Amino acid sequence: MTAVQIAGREVLFNKKGHLAQFQDWDNDLAEALAADDGLKLTECHWTVIDFLREYYAFHEMPPSPKVVIRAIGHEVSKHTPCTRKNLESLFPNGGCRQACRIAGLPEYYCHSC
Template identity: 70%
Template sequence: MLNLQVAGRHLNKKGYLARFDDWDRDLALTLAAEEGLKLTDCHWRVIAFLRDYYATHEIPPSPRVVIKSIGTAITEHVPCTRRHLESLFPDGGCRQACRIAGLPDYYCHGC
């Protein structure tokens, strides 16, 4: 398996972090910048939730779980929808969010 490095961390050939515990904010910023994203507070809330949920359950949450759990933190004045959540990460939705959050790629396909 080919390993790449970004911000001193090893990524697999699909561009996902090889070790969950190697993640930090600098890596997230670097990965997001490579994908043309400027991370806002809403992005960071989603990323933090994904990481916390994965650390507890060892699987990523579904978009529905994300929306039910932190939807009001993402969009306060209008109901948060899957479309809104995916608009935060426009190049792959939950997969892109999982990648930036440092979750393993084999868990993020159904997210």
């Protein structure tokens, strides 16, 4: 575990760079993590982040990109079918890995990451 000062507090991260404790996450931390990656969170980002957190809280594992696309793809890409490329374009520095890290998940599930 590595302790890092971020969003005005000390937070523990695991060896993979993900938040060690799911419950330590909040919106300010997400904004700070995104800013560190040069990312400004939009409504679409928050839609994905909120879904990832809800799914993880219920299933205790991250969803696959296919699950994300089936569940909220229509919200992410309103005028065209949502694809994995749409999701990866929202999180350009690692796709699902980056999305899960910003959402405060201690791990990610993505075969291409």
